Amino acid sequence: MTLFLEIRKQRRTGFFPAFVLGGAAGAAIPVANMAFRSRIYTDRLTAAGAESPLKILVDANWQMMVMVNLLLVVSGACILYHTEFADNAFRKLCTLPEREWKSFLGKWLLLAAVSFLMTAMEGAALEFCRGYWFTGRAAADGAEYMEAVFGAGAFPHMDLVRSMMYGWLMMLPAVTVSLLISSVCRNMWISLGIGVVCFAFASMAPADSGVPALFPYTLAFRIPQGEAAGMAAEMTTAAAATAETAVFLAAGILAGKIRRRMA
């Protein structure tokens, strides 16, 4: 119920077009990369110790796609609360016979849903790239080509779905923290500034292990492996990301209650 309310609130802020265009921009990255420099990547398939096409694609493009996603999540989180704070709408919200944390949860669901949409668009682009430039090019005749692009078995391929789900899950801590920050800071430039600085920290100081790797924005930069080999490590980070998401969600709900107490 609150989710629909939040969706209606964002109708005229450009929130949805921004995310659809952002998803398109993210999806354009692997396609453009393959269109301009496909030889670099297809050659890797025949090289010694060849990797799977999905791994080549993800290694080459995922980091930049995450940048697009994260920046949109940061600015999207700001706008979700900016509409409440700009004209003091949140004061009216406080007088309604509704619990305030429901609004936080609704906004969180909305932000998680649009980031899922972005990830899905990017996953479709990766699937297209794999079919068109890797398996399709290697196929000899037309029927084989169609089979390669659209898959002999289940479509879409499970390894890709798993990778994208993993990528989305890794994004959720950053989604939650960004929303928490923008719910606490009344001024949009402060919450945007903090989000941007956190993003810069994560992208300039990458970490794969230890405590720094658990920083919510750093987790988002994790590259999904898409193969059984990396499954154990992926399960660990996925659990960590889920736990962080839960903790920050609780913190967001608590922050709303505290603000109400103080008001």
Add this chain to the structure above:
Amino acid sequence: MSINVWGLFRIEWRKLRRSGITAVYFLATLILWIPSVLNADLNFTMQDVGILPEDNFLIQGYMGYAWFLFPACLVVSTVLLTQLERGNGGLRRMLSLPVSPVRLCAAKFLVLLALTAVLTLMSFAAWAAGAAAAGRIYGYDFMRPLSDTFCLVCRIWLAGIPMAACFWLLAAAVRTPVFAVGIGLISIIPSVLLINTRICVFYPAAYPFYVVANEYTKLAEHFSVSPIRMGQWLPPAAAITCTALAAACGLFGREERR
């Protein structure tokens, strides 16, 4: 009697007193230099590039600054300048005064430049403090001549002016902040790919990063970016700046004046 741009600048500057933007800048400079100080020993392993550790310390820090933090802080500052007054219809009141909207827009742009100058000075001070701290930790003098570094920092700031004009145009022209911010932030990402191409001179978000990469070329033996002559760069940069500023001043407060 009408207020000139300088008077408006002083008024606009005073409005920012309680905005807390310096806290954001401070956080940005901390985040920029703390990892560099803690990992300063990495600078001793740069023999294959042929660069002195103290030079590498400076360049690596300012690469991150010029590529992302400086442009991103610019975007945040444009949000500050446009949203600070929208709250309670402040801009509408401002525009109802006998003040020329064009001058007001120009004054706000000057405030934006002044804010980035503050950020630049803060990053410079943080570099000096960071170099001293890293020297203490690793027993190697990471300091460089202050005047040299100051020149580099000033050049980064100057190269950022066309970009500031473009972001200011975005903020003035696009009413929905999520679009203005999103386009601004996302346009920063490709600059790292563009500095070695011919399009670079037409892409203002890449200018500051190019300045640092150019400095890197001078200091390191085995690193280079394709050189761009001043004559090649100045005409497009000036044209972009003037067009963006003129358009921003024309569009500023369009909604409120209606």
